[in-house]
Amino acid sequence: MEIIVAKSAGFCFGVSNAVKTVNNLLEKQKEPIYTYGPIIHNTQVVDLLASKGVKKINDIDQATPNGHIVIRAHGVTPEIYKKILDKGLILEDATCPYVKKIHNLVREKSEEGYKIIIVGDKNHPEVIGINGWCNNKAYIADTVEDIEGLEPSDEKVCVVAQTTITKEKWVKITTELKKKFKNLLEFDTICSATSRRQNEAEEIAKHVDMMIIIGGKSSSNTQKLYDICKKHCNLTYKIETSGDLPPVDIKKIKKVGISAGASTPDWVIEEVIKK
Ligand code: F3S
Known part of the structure; x- marks a missing residue:
């Protein structure tokens, strides 16, 4: 079986920067560390960071003053910046440029x-x-x-x-x-990273028997990749981890294509390839 993995699969620049921002704070032990909403749309990464003590909050009032708060790549409204400053939090802005x-x-x-x-x-x-x-x-x-x-x-x-x-x-x-x-x-x-990813996945989907799109359930760019590929390859599946791989008869499949949303870490992609 041939497996074609899209070069553009996985973390985009903005997501990678947001995750790095949190990891840098963890390394420097800048606790408490908050993220405003899940740092990325990927349960595995969010759970891993939570196990290291990173707190995900949906309301600035849930944070204690002097804590570090990371704004994710999606960005926020001016009202949220004001709330952060009024609360005396230290802003770590990972809004994608x-x-x-x-x-x-x-x-x-x-x-x-x-x-x-x-x-x-x-x-x-x-x-x-x-x-x-x-x-x-x-x-x-x-x-x-x-x-x-x-x-x-x-x-x-x-x-x-x-x-x-x-x-x-x-x-x-x-x-x-x-x-x-x-x-x-x-x-x-x-975003050019998005169009590149979508174009590459579309090209691969045209030439494979089965297409696998890896990404978080609430990731909209993952859903869009799935929609694009499904038009060209009937056997297109959207999964979050290797555990979600569909029970298909692989004897009938010669070529498999793989792409992944912008919030999917490399290790999740590797696990899917291995399985
Ligand atoms: Fe990622 Fe920023 Fe583009 S978050 S998808 S590089 S807009």
Whole structure:
């Protein structure tokens, strides 16, 4: 059996930086260490850090003053930064620079009078964070249907993307937006690591009998990889660890492709390959 592993599988730059930030604090014994929400969408990594004493909190008030708090790669709203400072916590900001760039962009454009549209999932922490930088006034669309209710107008509109959406979704939605708004400013803020990963997985999926996508259950970029590959390879499976591998008849399978979401550590990928 041939196993083709995507070169782009696993930790992206932003996630790797966030995990490193926590590990550095652990090494320097900077306890207590908090993360605002799970540091990455991967249960194995979050559990491992918890066993070393890292506390995951969802409310800044759960932290004690003088503790270190790590902001994950998804970023947060300005209100959260203020709460952290007001509480006297030491900020360790691991917001991915690509996400930070979107924060600056929507802040600047909303100050210039643009209506902001974010293409993405309104419940995803990254999108909630971005929206905070334009006073929570952005219109958020995840499907073409979501923009049907928008009235065409001459107003200045600026559209940005959640970093992990597919190019296909971006093109579909912005094509419709262009028909409604003459003054549309487009910023394709899809992360290049994401598009590279999606393109590579798609290419592999076209040429294998079975495709395995490894990643956390709540990882949206993992789900998107699965959706893309499923279009080309019927036997596409999304798993979190090697224990979730499906009971397929491997005698019928000659080529297996593997890719993994941005929050999947190398050791989880290695275990799947071995099994
Ligand atoms: Fe950043 Fe792209 Fe990863 S936006 S967190 S490098 S997927």
